[in-house]
Amino acid sequence: xxxxxTLNQYDLFLEISDLARQQGVQNVEAWNQLVExxxxxxxxxxxxxxxxxIQAIRTKLEEKWEEYKREAQVESSRAxxxxxxxxxx
Numbered sequence: 257x258x259x260x261x262t263l264n265q266y267d268l269f270l271e272i273s274d275l276a277r278q279q280g281v282q283n284v285e286a287w288n289q290l291v292e293x294x295x296x297x298x299x300x301x302x303x304x305x306x307x308x309x310i311q312a313i314r315t316k317l318e319e320k321w322e323e324y325k326r327e328a329q330v331e332s333s334r335a336x337x338x339x340x341x342x343x344x345x
Contacts, residue, residue, distance in 0.1 A: 265316060268294065272317060273324050277331070284321045291317045 272287075272294050281287050295314055298304040304313075 265313060268298075268313075268317060269320050269324075272320075273327065276324060277328065281324075284318075287321045287324065288318050 272290055275281075275294065276287060276290055279286075279290070281290060291314060295304065295310060295317075299306060299310070304310065
């Protein structure tokens with residue numbers, strides 16, 4: 257069974273960030289709930305192993321809330337600034 261490493265934690269962060277944008281997550285409680293749901297989903301699919309330190313993984317992903325929030329604000333600002341007649345490339 258593959259072990260979750262730092263690169264995969266980043267991949268999980270990207271996955272959760274994408275889901276958060278799609279779902280309009282705007283607070284830390286919703287972020288943490290999405291982290292939990294995502295981890296449970298990967299556990300159910302056996303992509304994560306219950307023998308791994310899931311709590312540590314959860315904690316690291318929950319701590320990424322501020323990073324997600326900063327990135328989401330930048331993306332929102334870009335979308336607001338976007339000129340629909342002359343879109344940025």
